[in-house]
Amino acid sequence: xxxxxxxxxxxxxxxxxxxxxxxxxxxxxxxxxxxxxxxxxxxxxxxxxxxxxxxxxxxxxxxxxxxxxxxxxxxxxxxxxxxxxxxxxxxxxxxxxxxxxxxxxxxxxxxxxxxxxxxxxxxxxxxxxxxxxxxxxxxxxxxxxxxxxxxxxxxxxxxxxxxxxxxxxxxxxxxxxxxxxxxxxxxxxxxxxxxxxxxxxxxxxxxxxxxxxxxxxxxxxxxxxxxxxxxxxxxxxxxxxxxxxxxxxxxxxxxxxxxxxxxxxxxxxxxxxxxxxxxxxxxxxxxxxxxxxxxxxxxxx
Numbered sequence: 001x002x003x004x005x006x007x008x009x010x011x012x013x014x015x016x017x018x019x020x021x022x023x024x025x026x027x028x029x030x031x032x033x034x035x036x037x038x039x040x041x042x043x044x045x046x047x048x049x050x051x052x053x054x055x056x057x058x059x060x061x062x063x064x065x066x067x068x069x070x071x072x073x074x075x076x077x078x079x080x081x082x083x084x085x086x087x088x089x090x091x092x093x094x095x096x097x098x099x100x101x102x103x104x105x106x107x108x109x110x111x112x113x114x115x116x117x118x119x120x121x122x123x124x125x126x127x128x129x130x131x132x133x134x135x136x137x138x139x140x141x142x143x144x145x146x147x148x149x150x151x152x153x154x155x156x157x158x159x160x161x162x163x164x165x166x167x168x169x170x171x172x173x174x175x176x177x178x179x180x181x182x183x184x185x186x187x188x189x190x191x192x193x194x195x196x197x198x199x200x201x202x203x204x205x206x207x208x209x210x211x212x213x214x215x216x217x218x219x220x221x222x223x224x225x226x227x228x229x230x231x232x233x234x235x236x237x238x239x240x241x242x243x244x245x246x247x248x249x250x251x252x253x254x255x256x257x258x259x260x261x262x263x264x265x266x267x268x269x270x271x272x273x274x275x276x277x278x279x280x281x282x283x284x285x286x287x288x289x290x291x292x293x294x295x296x297x298x299x300x301x
Contacts (some may be wrong), residue, residue: 001135001180008130013090015083015126020090029192032123033105037113040104040162041065044256045086047097047128055081058256062103065160066122071105073121080124081206085298087126087291094299098131098257134257135180138236139264139276142194144242145170145182149192149214157192157216170195181253183245183266186214193218193239194253199263200224200235202250202279207235220287227286233279241265250277259291260284 012023033039043058052058060075066074075083084099102125108117147170148156155166170182173194183199185191193199193215200209202220207228209221228235245251249272251263260283262276 003131003134006130012127012129013087014128015087015090015124017123017125018083018086020086026126028104028123029107031108031111033108033118034102034123036108036111037237038161038163038165039069039135040102041069041071041160041164042103043101043160044289045099045100045101046256046259047083047093047299048095048295050094050293050299052084052099052299053256053295054219054223054292055296055298057222058101061160061217061219062101064158066103068156068159069105069161070115071103071122072115072118073106075103075122075124081296081298082128083124084128087128088299091128093128095132096130096132097128099130100127102127104162118125122288124272131257133259133261135253135259135261137261137276139262139274140180140253141178141265142181142183142263142267143174143177143179144267145173145184147173147182147184149184149186151187151214157212157214160216167195183242184214188239189241191242193244195252196260197255197258199240199245199251199253200247201240201245202252202277203244203248205234205279207233207279208240208244209235209236210240211237218254220256220259223287223290224254224283225261227283227290231286233265233283246273248272250280252276252280252283260287 043062088100104123105118106122107120174182181194184192198218198221251271262280
């Protein structure tokens with residue numbers, strides 16, 4: 001699974017600290033904390049018919065993450081929403097859009113790791129692209145990575161940080177194995193998530209998903225749990241083993257960029273009958289209904 005360039009994005013206007021510029025002219029300073037040490041937090045948002053789904057939940061997580069990293073200056077929610085709106089209007093975007101929102105600790109007066117070198121406030125980057133959900137509806141294949149997710153005492157997954165090397169190393173393994181993505185275990189040997197998404201399994205009509213020990217509290221994940229509660233579909237959060245995964249009747253992954261995507265193979269083992277399952281399809285339909293009718297209006301109709 002390799003994303004392809006979308007010609008609609010050739011002349012994108014991007015937003016860096018309120019400055020709207022063509023993608024070819026965009027840049028951040030080599031003294032910015034994102035460049036110096038991946039010292040940033042981020043969110044992925046989706047625009048559906050002028051509305052951003054779960055916008056405030058995403059901004060809550062962005063703020064919590066920035067506070068956890070002791071950012072001295074965090075833009076107000078109103079400021080962030082205004083810059084998102086300006087970016088979407090500049091690109092004439094209303095639907096089928098993914099927004100990558102990044103907040104860095106900002107510029108340093110000289111290169112170095114010490115946050116005391118940051119004396120000019122944070123850097124806010126809004127990157128909006130024409131981008132449909134990235135996963136094939138026919139089902140994904142996964143391999144289990146040798147790279148594990150770190151425990152909270154090493155790097156807390158509840159901080160939605162931009163230090164993604166752990167995930168990138170796992171993705172390299174998946175690429176080399178010819179798989180779509182990599183399943184990642186925590187330090188105890190339980191399933192955490194993939195290199196990019198949360199996972200759910202289905203057994204005998206009941207769902208189970210990994211506890212948020214070595215993975216973040218995903219917003220699409222939470223939406224699926226909400227849907228299950230509303231539809232009276234049993235769903236538990238628990239420690240999952242690879243054996244649980246291999247014996248599942250269905251499996252799917254969740255994330256803002258890819259929404260819900262069925263998994264049909266893990267480590268050369270078919271999941272269920274090797275096709276996207278009926279419960280996965282049903283939940284995908286419920287999710288589509290919510291994204292079509294909910295969200296914060298940011299672009300006028």
